[in-house]
Amino acid sequence: MKKIILTGGGTAGHVTPNIALVPKLKEAGYEIKYIGSDGGMETELVKKAGLDYVGISSGKLRRYFSWKNFSDPFRVLKGYFQAKKIVKKFKPDIVFSKGGFVTVPVVYAAAKYKIPVIIHESDMTPGLANRLAIKKATKVCHNFPETAAHLGEKAVHTGSPIRAELFSGNKITALNMCGFDSNKPVIMVTGGSLGAENVNKLVRKALPELLKDFQLAHLCGKGKLDESLVGTKGYAQFEYISDEMKDFFAMADIIISRAGANSICEISALKKPNILIPLSAHASRGDQILNAKSYAKQGFSEVLDEDVATADDLINTVHKVYDNRQSYIDAMSKSAGTGGVEKIVDLIKQLSK
Template sequence: MKVIVTGGGTGGHIYPALALINEIKKQNPESECLYIGTKNGLESRIVPNAGIPFETIEISGFKRKLSPQNIKTVWRFLRGTRTAKKKIRSFQADVVVGTGGYVAGPVVYAASKLGVPTIIHEQNSIPGLTNKFLSRYADKVAVSFSEAAAYFPKKEKVRVTGNPRASEVASTKPNNPFLALGLSTVKKTVVIVGGSRGARPINEAFLEALPAVRDKKWQFLYITGSVHYDKVIEEVEKAGNPNNVVIQPFIDNMPAVLYHADLIVTRAGATTLAEITALGLPAVLIPSPYVTNNHQEKNARMLSENGAAILRKETDLNGNLLLQDIDHILQDQKVWGAMHEASLQLAYPHAAENVVRLVKGLMKPKKRRE
């Protein structure tokens, strides 16, 4: 089985793709996988580091408003499609899977024009532009949230599979990394993180709460993001470096941290939510308001309305409210337990297997068009 996987721009598109490739290799060790991304996207670092063959095409995204830049984007799309066709022919792909991001556009489109079976995977509750466009050409549309199905016109194509990243997290029982990070392995642990680059409002709320944090029974792993790290360290030093707070700019092995944590305060990206529901980890979610169609808030409402998380809008967030939410969840084991169970109920622990099943289902002889 030869599979091309494409997607990029953010970890939310990349990590599900890697989880899918890992599941394909697990089920069929003789399978060959090729990842097509862009040379400037996060995938150009993450995918080769994972030991997966990686090739690139050049593409950029459409501006939602009228812009001369869109003319260049159309030209790049057409050129990218031609390049993708060459790579698909050369690799002799049996199936092409797109996980979103601009790069998936020309690759999946090229595969459909060659008659190669295609699948797209949508992580969010509201699909992105690329996947909406590709849904017209893809043979199957896999979605993480059942609510996303309504945005795709041909319902017979759609399958609710969950996010493949959930399978990877749910099937792993990593060693506790807390001692190496300077944390206790017996205290309840709150992880606060705003993504790889951090989130200023979350940082500000936690810094505001620092004077009260030192008196809490819980410990805090505070992942600031590389952009904000130096400033946060400066502010924490002014507050006297509470001994129950450990600060890191970035953590490579987040699944291990999440597995051993008791609570997370974070944004509401789809892949993050797949990870925490796979583990049943209670959460305080502060959705980013700066994303397309406000999809993070809609993602977060899926958890909050089912009792798995507390949703706080950025505009309402402050240090006092943040600590109130944390205390509410950790002080009462019944509250924590109810959120834990509610979170697990929303998980798709076999998501990767579900998508692989779609891949195998499309592997039928099919005449290719030139």
């Protein structure tokens, strides 16, 4: 039996693509071990998927000053020795890394034992963790065609792996969960697994006007519920959902979202008209802005700048997208990048012979 180590963590976007590969990997006869961070948010997601999970010490590679910058290199070094021990004992045929800080020691440990490594980069340009890991990679899968220019000969354009269950959602289940009317269109708002404070504020400012024509299912992040809005007709808020996400996607007529690569890949694969509000360059390396611009250019999305967008801007854009929803659906339908599970698993098979 072939063996594979999957690694990725820090956000759901670094975990769910790995999980999307699992059914096809099991079908191909692979024994799977998952390496994440000790106590990381990925722990529960991975265990829920029925995988053998091992946590290692993990630091964070920051671009800003923090006292933790002095201690984290030691945590990363500890993680590297832990990863080496796991790799040596498990003897994988291949390692697949989805990104996040925990993956760097795993990739370097695999390279130490000359085990092939495939990395997947979802964003337009590689993040810091992946830039470090790419040096040791055999191949680098990517999502946007433009990314190949940053990767050289290791680049393989696969698109992003999308979980098969997302295509089997039940609209009625989600409507019942939210207490919604089946005759009024639904907007789903999501800021990713960690929520998005600025998106939440903008949506709630626009809420009274939006509720005249729409119902809103708001996934607002842990600790970010607004108690004053509990019981508002046509508005349902949740900290986070997992198993029901497929049902919420099925229910949504429009999606308002951050522009993390995994999220927007799922949105486009499901052909949902959408408004993207990327994380600003002040709070990130700007990858979400590039992702959003690419999707707008392809006709998939409308984009709002969180630094300047007003409630009126959001309201007007929602009506624009809903009124012209078929044009966005048509553009997404013509796209070839609607999921890369088969391409990635085929590459895994090739390199683990």
